[in-house]
Amino acid sequence: MREFLVEITTTIPEGTDPAVVDERRAAEAVRARELAAAGHLVRLWRPVGELRSIGLWRASDEAALREEVLGTLPLRAWMTHVVTPVESHPNDPGRPASAQ
Secondary structure, eight states, X not given: OEEEXXXXXXXXXXXXXXXXXXXXXXXXXXXXXXXXXXXXEEEEEOOTTOSEEEEEEEESSHHXXXXXXXXXXXXXXXXXXXXXXXXXXXXOTTSOGGGO
């Protein structure tokens, strides 16, 4: 599995019924737990004071990430993604000894 740093910005269309927003957010939380359990969502952060998230995600390739992982998020229609493929740096202190 490849790793990707993904910046997600969600913009709810003006005039959207708050009940619809609440339903989708609840479904998003459930789906995030499912993707974490499947090994796709590794970490997720929110920059302090900002309404966006930055996550470490895993998928077989970028197309699979976009279609089979991010594409299944209930808030997807309101999201934009910036996807950056990443790999371990030789000096990464968390890198397994076998990869050094």
